[in-house]
Amino acid sequence: MRLPTSTLLALLPLASCQLDYWAKKAGLKYFGAATDTPGFRERAPFPQSYSKYDAIFADPKEFGQTTPTNGQKWLFTEPEPGVFNFTEGEVVAGLAASTGKILRCHALVWHSQLAPWVETTEWTPDALRAAIKRHVAGVAGHWKGRCYAWDVVNEALDEDGTYRKSVFYNVLGDEYIKLAFQAAAEADPGAKLYYNDYGIERPASVKTAGAKRIVKLLKDAGIRIDGVGMQAHLHADNHPTMQDHVDTMEAYAALGVQEIAFTELDVRIKVPVTPKNETKLAWQKESYQFVAEACVRVKACVGITLWDFYDPFSWIPDVFPDNGSALLWFEDFTKHPAYDGIIDTFKRLAANGTRAVTTRRFRA
Numbered sequence: 001m002r003l004p005t006s007t008l009l010a011l012l013p014l015a016s017c018q019l020d021y022w023a024k025k026a027g028l029k030y031f032g033a034a035t036d037t038p039g040f041r042e043r044a045p046f047p048q049s050y051s052k053y054d055a056i057f058a059d060p061k062e063f064g065q066t067t068p069t070n071g072q073k074w075l076f077t078e079p080e081p082g083v084f085n086f087t088e089g090e091v092v093a094g095l096a097a098s099t100g101k102i103l104r105c106h107a108l109v110w111h112s113q114l115a116p117w118v119e120t121t122e123w124t125p126d127a128l129r130a131a132i133k134r135h136v137a138g139v140a141g142h143w144k145g146r147c148y149a150w151d152v153v154n155e156a157l158d159e160d161g162t163y164r165k166s167v168f169y170n171v172l173g174d175e176y177i178k179l180a181f182q183a184a185a186e187a188d189p190g191a192k193l194y195y196n197d198y199g200i201e202r203p204a205s206v207k208t209a210g211a212k213r214i215v216k217l218l219k220d221a222g223i224r225i226d227g228v229g230m231q232a233h234l235h236a237d238n239h240p241t242m243q244d245h246v247d248t249m250e251a252y253a254a255l256g257v258q259e260i261a262f263t264e265l266d267v268r269i270k271v272p273v274t275p276k277n278e279t280k281l282a283w284q285k286e287s288y289q290f291v292a293e294a295c296v297r298v299k300a301c302v303g304i305t306l307w308d309f310y311d312p313f314s315w316i317p318d319v320f321p322d323n324g325s326a327l328l329w330f331e332d333f334t335k336h337p338a339y340d341g342i343i344d345t346f347k348r349l350a351a352n353g354t355r356a357v358t359t360r361r362f363r364a
Contacts, residue, residue: 027296033309034068035313066096066101067103067264081131094146101302104148112155132180144188150188151194157207162210200228231307240287253298269325281336284325291304313328
């Protein structure tokens with residue numbers, strides 16, 4: 001049984017809830033954390049952690065926004081053609097409502113976590129167009145008015161910056177991107193519409209060039225795109241500088257998007273990691289601080305979302321076995337040094353009135 005929010009908040013130390021509070025003081029719209037359905041996937045082995053986790057998640061001064069890590073993806077929302085199931089997505093949507101958080105919704109069209117029938121069908125172009133329109137209308141339409149933003153197309157780029165050879169691209173080429181954004185605009189006209197990807201945080205990256213190409217593709221076609229989501233799955237030992245983030249975001253903003261956000265932030269470390277491993281944790285702290293400062297310094301950057309906040313619930317160890325400890329809370333619920341580093345960064349920038357004072361090149 002899930003405890004009421006008032007009970008969860010009573011479990012917290014008074015001084016523990018600060019990330020969203022200080023992000024807003026520094027001028028951002030939110031600081032948030034994605035979360036998943038209790039009892040499933042990475043969360044399944046740790047039921048003993050749920051009460052403390054839920055208390056931290058619930059507090060509005062800690063997190064003012066959330067995203068469902070899985071529940072709104074095609075695998076869960078349309079498991080059979082034309083048959084929709086919103087159960088998993090509603091778990092996190094309900095948590096957002098009950099704890100007063102902004103809901104970012106994720107992700108309408110993605111090559112991964114598709115329902116099997118999407119990948120096994122022998123598609124004609126017309127049939128796939130109809131399927132995309134039906135899916136986007138059904139899913140975005142279900143949450144109409146509740147999502148601050150939608151990640152409309154997710155990870156359309158391959159590692160070399162060319163289009164990923166997904167089932168959608170192989171049949172329709174880049175038309176599927178335009179189709180998805182058009183359908184999303186019709187289904188939920190009040191939501192901000194984002195292109196979302198990883199590896200698009202550095203100005204010289206080939207994937208950054210690809211993301212700019214997608215923005216231009218949509219703009220040239222007269223199709224609405226409101227934002228670019230920089231996932232920011234970063235490496236502690238080789239992370240972008242603060243200036244990298246600033247320059248990259250300014251380049252996206254110059255193309256005419258209203259918003260940029262860090263949408264899936266984590267900073268992975270080569271294992272093993274312990275609180276005494278000061279060098280690795282210092283690298284991680286610096287990376288998180290660079291993200292926090294860059295977002296404040298770029299007017300178009302609206303907020304930061306952690307891809308969960310508790311290390312045992314992270315996707316990183318399952319996908320990258322030699323990496324871990326990518327988030328802000330260790331398994332015992334003590335905090336990484338990066339937590340205080342983020343708070344200190346926001347406090348300094350808030351005291352200096354830094355928000356958007358410099359929206360061009362800045363040197364620390």
